[in-house]
Amino acid sequence: MSDLPSPPASGGNILQVDVEASTVAMAFSWKKMWQFTGPGLLMTVGFLDPGNIQGDLQAGAIGEYSLLWLMMWATAVGLLIQLLSARLGVATGRNLAKLCEEYPYWAGLLLWVMTEVALIGADMQEAVGIVGCVITPYNVFLHSASVQSRNINPKEIGRVKEALNYYSIESSVALLVSFAINLFVTPVFAVGFYGSKRASSVGLANAGEYVQEKYGGGLFPIYYIWGIGLLVAGQSSTITGTLNFFGTLNIAKIFCSFDIY
Numbered sequence: 001m002s003d004l005p006s007p008p009a010s011g012g013n014i015l016q017v018d019v020e021a022s023t024v025a026m027a028f029s030w031k032k033m034w035q036f037t038g039p040g041l042l043m044t045v046g047f048l049d050p051g052n053i054q055g056d057l058q059a060g061a062i063g064e065y066s067l068l069w070l071m072m073w074a075t076a077v078g079l080l081i082q083l084l085s086a087r088l089g090v091a092t093g094r095n096l097a098k099l100c101e102e103y104p105y106w107a108g109l110l111l112w113v114m115t116e117v118a119l120i121g122a123d124m125q126e127a128v129g130i131v132g133c134v135i136t137p138y139n140v141f142l143h144s145a146s147v148q149s150r151n152i153n154p155k156e157i158g159r160v161k162e163a164l165n166y167y168s169i170e171s172s173v174a175l176l177v178s179f180a181i182n183l184f185v186t187p188v189f190a191v192g193f194y195g196s197k198r199a200s201s202v203g204l205a206n207a208g209e210y211v212q213e214k215y216g217g218g219l220f221p222i223y224y225i226w227g228i229g230l231l232v233a234g235q236s237s238t239i240t241g242t243l244n245f246f247g248t249l250n251i252a253k254i255f256c257s258f259d260i261y
Helices: 030-036 039-048 050-063 068-092 096-102 105-123 130-134 138-149 157-193 204-215 222-255
Strands: none
Touching: 030 157, 039 050, 039 068, 039 138, 039 157, 039 222, 050 157, 050 204, 050 222, 068 096, 068 138, 068 157, 096 105, 096 138, 138 157, 157 204, 204 222
């Protein structure tokens, strides 16, 4: 068996965080868990952008609870894909975009086109619905790169196994939280608007007003709570979107003959 590639140099663009060395997988440690926390949370905010919220509320207002099972399975598949992406980054020391260099030119070009089509599909919620809300292709590239922010030598099998265990726990918990938020939005709009005249017209632009009228205000009006939530979702999505933009440029630079930077 050939040797695995060496880890990326610490002088690269990714911030390196030293993790205590070990030759074998050790018992669970909250200190180690904290050291590995970050990449999964960064990936999860991509599941909670305003477009996803739009898909959730329309699914509830128009389809009631009929699409909740699809959300659950889409989340499970999304978690599997993200775990595979994290494994790739840790085991090889390279991100998915850089690994595309191993393929012939035509295969890499095909992968690039498929990625662009998948990105368009994720943005077109009326084409793919909740599946597009949950399975976001650009997160695959981001996750494979962000796990390398921890200084792990791929040749040390014990450290690799330990890292994969902690990354799996972090990603699972983070995605469970995002699933819960998506799960709460759909029933709220199903109870409030399913079967009503407003069901087909509910969207991000007027959802706050509709929720305010339906459920009232109280000490702190729901209208403002909804607005703050959308603002946070938009900002977090912008951060992950910007990081993934550079990943897309990296693929294009590898397989195109001109310099795009």
